Amino acid sequence: MKNLYISGIFACLAIAGQVQAADNEIMIVIKNHQFTPSEIRVPVQQRIKLNIHNQDSTAEEFESHSLNREKLIPAGAKAVIYIGPLKAGSYDFFGEFNQSTAKGVFIAE
Amino acid sequence: MFGTGLIVFRETLEAALFIGIIAAATRSLEGRTRWLVLGVALGAIGSLIIASVMERISNLASGLGQDLLNAIILSTALLMLSWHSIWVTAHAREMSEQARRIGTKVSQGTAALWAVTVAVAMTVLREGAETVLFVAGLVSGSTEGIASLVVGAMIGFALGVAVGFAIYRGLGYLNPRRLFSITNVLILLLAGNLASQLAKTLQQADWLSLLNNSAWDTTELLPNDSLLGLFMHGILGYDASPSQLQVLFYLLAITLISLGARHMKIQLKNTKS
Numbered sequence: 001m002k003n004l005y006i007s008g009i010f011a012c013l014a015i016a017g018q019v020q021a022a023d024n025e026i027m028i029v030i031k032n033h034q035f036t037p038s039e040i041r042v043p044v045q046q047r048i049k050l051n052i053h054n055q056d057s058t059a060e061e062f063e064s065h066s067l068n069r070e071k072l073i074p075a076g077a078k079a080v081i082y083i084g085p086l087k088a089g090s091y092d093f094f095g096e097f098n099q100s101t102a103k104g105v106f107i108a109e
Numbered sequence: 110m111f112g113t114g115l116i117v118f119r120e121t122l123e124a125a126l127f128i129g130i131i132a133a134a135t136r137s138l139e140g141r142t143r144w145l146v147l148g149v150a151l152g153a154i155g156s157l158i159i160a161s162v163m164e165r166i167s168n169l170a171s172g173l174g175q176d177l178l179n180a181i182i183l184s185t186a187l188l189m190l191s192w193h194s195i196w197v198t199a200h201a202r203e204m205s206e207q208a209r210r211i212g213t214k215v216s217q218g219t220a221a222l223w224a225v226t227v228a229v230a231m232t233v234l235r236e237g238a239e240t241v242l243f244v245a246g247l248v249s250g251s252t253e254g255i256a257s258l259v260v261g262a263m264i265g266f267a268l269g270v271a272v273g274f275a276i277y278r279g280l281g282y283l284n285p286r287r288l289f290s291i292t293n294v295l296i297l298l299l300a301g302n303l304a305s306q307l308a309k310t311l312q313q314a315d316w317l318s319l320l321n322n323s324a325w326d327t328t329e330l331l332p333n334d335s336l337l338g339l340f341m342h343g344i345l346g347y348d349a350s351p352s353q354l355q356v357l358f359y360l361l362a363i364t365l366i367s368l369g370a371r372h373m374k375i376q377l378k379n380t381k382s
Binding site for chain 1: 116171243328334
């Protein structure tokens with residue numbers, strides 16, 4: 001019964017998610033433990049969809065304290081993360097597993 | 110080596126604090142050690158399985174498979190912890206009376222222990238799969254000496270476990286009656302933490318796109334990745350800049366569980382008299 005209830009909730013959420021199409025899509029590639037592009041301009045006060053493709057042979061964790069986001073991206077996998085709406089300003093992000101090289105910033109304007 | 114240890118410590122700490130609090134809260138339930146060990150073991154085995162198929166999971170649901178898995182893990186843990194919290198509050202008097210008589214234990218606690226076991230397994234699973242992938246990446250992709258990285262990882266793990274154990278022992282010094290009222294509150298906060306992280310997961314995947322703005326920002330005062338920030342996250346569910354939805358979920362979970370506990374207490378009293 002509980003399971004039925006949970007799957008019901010997720011079905012509704014999935015439908016709600018599909019109705020809301022994201023207008024702002026950004027592609028980011030992880031290679032050699034670096035983000036490309038690493039400096040990204042994004043519009044303010046809008047929902048933004050990040051498509052991140054990890055082309056390395058090891059996992060990475062996309063993380064940003066100022067955006068309140070973290071997501072594991074296994075080797076070779078693609079991941080989607082939604083951020084925003086953002087106020088004008090800059091928002092750092094990094095790869096938790098390779099913090100010395102994997103760094104980047106969003107500039108909302 | 111230091112960086113490696115720090116990451117593993119961070120992943121371990123949250124699960125260790127969770128288990129430490131649960132272990133203290135269930136002290137007077139018969140057979141609870143066996144149940145908790147089972148929970149940790151299931152979580153650890155699950156972590157290895159999930160880590161080995163994580164790439165496939167990630168690519169599911171057009172890049173949101175992992176969020177779906179996380180949402181399921183978090184909701185399951187939240188439901189189980191809520192049930193446990195309601196049961197324990199309703200049986201509070203019985204539990205603290207039993208705890209004072211050394212050697213006697215509450216024997217009808219199996220349902221509550223089941224719930225806790227699942228919640229512990231889910232918590233270990235969530236932190237464990239990430240740690241496994243991180244360490245696997247180190248071992249396969251590293252140019253530095255692997256030995257020092259593995260030692261770093263092990264130190265980080267041991268320190269995380271030590272903090273969880275310290276919490277457990279610290280709570281053990283309290284007298285039984287006070288212990289139960291404190292662990293009840295701590296479990297309520299753990300449930301709030303799970304609810305807040307569930308909200309974050311749903312927003313990150315855009316399944317629930319409302320109240321996205323942050324409720325506050327205390328990054329400068331107490332950053333998420335500071336030692337105190339990590340500790341506060343594990344105990345209180347602290348987040349330096351949570352979304353408004355996270356705060357709402359947190360408060361909602363705490364309120365609903367408290368109301369549920371009160372309701373069950375009244376019902377038990379009525380059936381007894």
